[in-house]
Amino acid sequence: MTKxxxxxxxxxxxxxxxxVIMVLPLLWMLTTALKTNFEAQQAPPVLLPHHWQWQNFKTAWQAAPFTRYLWNSLLVAFLVTISQLVISTLAAYAFARLQFYGKRVFFILxxxxxxxxxxxxxxxxxxxITQLHWFDTYRGLVLPPLANFFSVLLLKQAFESIPTAIYQAARLDGAGDLRCFLSVGLPLVRPTLVTVGLLQIIASWNAFMWPLVATNSEQYRTLPVGLQSFTAEAGTQYQLLMAASTLAMIPLILVYLSGQRYLIQGLSRTGLKG
Structure with missing residues (x-):
């Protein structure tokens, strides 16, 4: 064997x-979700359940208003992602291709x-949000997370990677700044747009601290906050907690798998390789 x-x-x-280190906790969560209450608390731990308790998922879902939590998470993730994509693309294109007074200073700030x-x-x-009377509302959940410059930075690098000759050719055909942005810039940075969208969906779906602070009722709780409340309600029934956690992860896993190719491609184009 060579060196x-x-x-x-x-x-x-x-x-x-x-x-293996990354997947093992997920497998342990899934197997625990299918155990009985006795097996979930047994020491030494039982690796696999003797009888698969599929009803744990139904019991966990009915033990708390998870349908409401799921709807809130979907709505907040959708609104935050769409709004951030619109704001970030406009700001990134301005920083990358437009010239205005104080551009460099404002970008550094x-x-x-x-x-x-x-x-x-x-x-x-x-x-x-308290002074604006947005506490325990969707506005309070959605608007503060929009201030995220990381998305602008990713998209700015993507816009700058487009050859200047393409923009010049579009301007020779009579295209203005808005037409160059819509017809030239956006189609060419599509992988980065998908990357930013996926990262924002994951961040919004997993967000815990801000929804915990900004809400006080079940009507506006998201899934992470609902799972935290479910921990106190379920007590030591770890199999139900793991079942609820598994159900909460399924949408996020499906979103990631469907956009994994674009995520890797977008990160590679912006130079942020993992």
């Missing part, structure tokens, strides 16, 4: 170990917002 093949084999083994931890914004955002 290069040895390195490849070592890399393959490391990747396999990493995959916006870029510094990425250095601020999200936890530091909880109190200011909470005070703001």
């Amino acid at each position: 290069q093949n040895g390195y490849r084999l070592l890399g393959f083994v490391i990747l396999c170990l990493g995959a 916006c870029l510094t917002t990425l250095l601020i931890p999200g936890e530091m914004l909880l109190i200011p955002n909470f005070v703001t």
